[in-house]
Amino acid sequence: MDSPEATSALRAGTYDDVSTALALYGDHELAELVAGATPLGRGIGGRSALLDVDGTPVFVKRVPLTERESLPENVRSTANLFGLPMFCQYGIGGPGFGAWRELAVHTMTTNWALSGRFEGFPLMYHWRVLPDEVQPLPEELAEVDGVVAYWDGSSQVRDRIEALRDATASVALFLEYFPHNVHDWLGARVRDDEQALSLVTRELDAGVSFMNAGGLLHFDAHFENILTDGHRLYFADYGLALSSRFRLSGEEREFFDRHASYDRVYTVTYLVNWLAAALYGYGRDERQAFVRACAEGERPRGVPPAAAALLTRHAPLAATMGDFNRRLRGESRRTPFPGDELRRFGQSSSTVFA
Numbered sequence: 001m002d003s004p005e006a007t008s009a010l011r012a013g014t015y016d017d018v019s020t021a022l023a024l025y026g027d028h029e030l031a032e033l034v035a036g037a038t039p040l041g042r043g044i045g046g047r048s049a050l051l052d053v054d055g056t057p058v059f060v061k062r063v064p065l066t067e068r069e070s071l072p073e074n075v076r077s078t079a080n081l082f083g084l085p086m087f088c089q090y091g092i093g094g095p096g097f098g099a100w101r102e103l104a105v106h107t108m109t110t111n112w113a114l115s116g117r118f119e120g121f122p123l124m125y126h127w128r129v130l131p132d133e134v135q136p137l138p139e140e141l142a143e144v145d146g147v148v149a150y151w152d153g154s155s156q157v158r159d160r161i162e163a164l165r166d167a168t169a170s171v172a173l174f175l176e177y178f179p180h181n182v183h184d185w186l187g188a189r190v191r192d193d194e195q196a197l198s199l200v201t202r203e204l205d206a207g208v209s210f211m212n213a214g215g216l217l218h219f220d221a222h223f224e225n226i227l228t229d230g231h232r233l234y235f236a237d238y239g240l241a242l243s244s245r246f247r248l249s250g251e252e253r254e255f256f257d258r259h260a261s262y263d264r265v266y267t268v269t270y271l272v273n274w275l276a277a278a279l280y281g282y283g284r285d286e287r288q289a290f291v292r293a294c295a296e297g298e299r300p301r302g303v304p305p306a307a308a309a310l311l312t313r314h315a316p317l318a319a320t321m322g323d324f325n326r327r328l329r330g331e332s333r334r335t336p337f338p339g340d341e342l343r344r345f346g347q348s349s350s351t352v353f354a
Contacts, residue, residue, distance in 0.1 A: 007231075008116065008119060011113075011119075011123060011176070012114060014056055014176075015114065015123050015125060015176075017054065017056070018053050018054070018056050018058060018125040018126070018174070019125040019126050021053050021054055022053060022058075022125055022126035022128075022174055023126060027128065027130065030128055030130065030172075031130045031131065033051065034049065034051065034060055034062070034130065034172055037049035037050060037051040037060055038050045038051075040059075042135075042138060043138050043140070044093065044094075044095065044096060044138050044140050044141060044239070045061070045063065045096060045102075045237065045239040046061055046062050046063040046064055046170065047061070047062045047135070048060065048061050048062075049062075050177065051174070053125075053174075057177040058125060058174050058175065058176075058177055059122070059174075059175040059176070059177040060172060060173065060174055060175070061172070061173045061175065062130075062132065062170040062171070062172050062173075063099040063102055063103075063170055063171045063172075063173065063239075064099065064132070064135065064164050064167040064169075064170050065099045065129060065132075065167060065169040065170050065171050066098075066160075066163035066164060066166070066167050067163060067166065067167070067168075068081055068082065068163055069081060069098055069099060069100060070169060074100075075100075076100050076103075076104075077100055077247060078100055078101050078104050078243070078245075078246035078247045079246070079247040079248075079249075080097060080098075080248075080249065080252060081098055081100075082097075082098070082156050082159055082160040082163070083156045084097060084154070084156050084157060084160060085151070085152065085154050085156065085157070085333075086251060086252065086255045087151075087152075087328075087333040087334060088151065088157065089219055089240055089242060089255070089259075090219070090240075090328060090333075091219060091220040091222070091240055092325075092328065092329055093140045093141075093147075093150075094151065094157070094240075095141060095147075095157060095160040095161050095164060096160075096239045096240065097239075097240070099170070099171040100171075101238075101241065101242075101243075101246065102171075102173070102238050102239055102241070103127055103171055103173065104243070104246070105216065105238035105241045105243065106124040106127070106173060106175070106238060107124065108214075108216065108243070108245075109121035109122075109124075109216075109235070109238075110123050110124045112210075112214070117210075118206075118207075118210040119232070120203065120206065120207045120210070120232055120233055120234050120235055121234055121235055121236070122175045122176040122177075122178065122227060122234050122236050123175070123176040124173060124174065124175055124176075125174045125175065125176070126174040127171060127172065127173050127174065128171075128172050128174075129169055129170075129171055129172075130169065130170060130171075130172050131168065131169055132167065132168060132169050132170040133168075134165075134166065134167065134168060135167070137161065137164065137165050141161050141164070144158065144161050144162070144165075147161060148161070150333075151333060152332075152333050152334065175236075176234075178227035178228065178229055178234055180227065180228050180229070180230070181223060181224050181225070181226060181227055181228070182200060182223040182224075182226045182227070182228055182233060183222075183223035183224050183274075185228050185230065186200055186223070186274075186278075187278055190275070190278050190279065190304075190307065191279065191303075191304065194304055194305075194306045194307075197304070197306050197307060197310075198306065199231075199232075199233075200233065200271075201271070201310070203228075203232055203233035204221075204226075204233065204267050204271070207221075207226075207233055207235050208221065208263045208264055208267055211235065211263065212260065212263060212264070215243055215244035215245055216241060216242075216243045216244075217241065217242045217243075217256065217259060217260075217262055217263055218235060218238070218240070218241050218263050219240040219241060219242060219259075219262065219263070219266075220237060220239065220240045220241075221235060221263055221266060221267050221270070222270055223270065223274060225237040242256055242259075244256055258337060258339055259337060259339070261339060261342060261343070262337070265317060265321050265342050265345075266321070268314050268317055268318065268321075269314075269317065269318040269321040269322065269325075271310065271314070272291060272310070272311060272314050272315060272317075272318035273287055273291065273318060273322070275303075275307050275310065275311055276290050276291060276311070279303045279307060280303075288322060288326075291315050291318050291319050291322060292315075292319050292322075294311050294312060294315035294319075295315040295316040295318070295319040299312065300312065314345075316345060317342065317345040320338060320341055320342060320345070321338075321342065323338075324337065324338050
């Protein structure tokens, strides 16, 4: 395995080469290059593809750019340009807060990685606004009236979805490519390699702690949004990320402060539920019952000791957070985040898995 210093130097060298190559393309040439990339998928956050740039694989994400975001006074703005309600921050199928915020976070994290402050982010080699064909809404947003009703009848949500439906441009993000996400990588190792689980918990702790100390809340750090090369984790996909350095309203600043521990409790809860599914094959209802039983003192059986210890220690927090998520999804989008209750589990500290 290469030393951390050698890996950092290799990443920086690749960044120089690829960013320069992409910067030298005109808009028409770059659009043609992107059009020929291998499609990977599409969803609420946009479409993705894999591109080859002089032998280097590059992950391309095209984030829809709406007419409102394209107005001269709004270009590069990190404000909540559609006035979306704050409960859209939770990763339960909302329409996202815009391309400029996502771009700003990629700029922030790339600078952190290149400066050596924290390397656990994919590098953004380049970005460009490119014309685009009008795209059908993703399945999650396609039934507009039903989606708006779910989001408490918000007219701002309707405006955002309709603007996405009519978008004729996108912000193309050209990102460092990692072939594995944590869901797949850990899933192949969790039963037989306790070092893999140790790596994930250690890197989750380091990444969340660094982001939060830098005034950044990810808000969607599930295992398909975290990449790995087998040596460290890379936090990706910033469609819901919220920074204290954004242009925030008073309501948004208050929301940010109340959710200072959100990434910490989210990642702990996600790992507990992920282990229950990966090790026992539990579906949603069985998983909820299992986590609740562990929270009440039942010992996990038939799983590796490190996984059992994590389940035992963090099941009470995961059960509390699970109750919040169920109410948020199934009862009311205005369900209050149980910050005071979660503080009982020690998650007001800067350490995730302490």
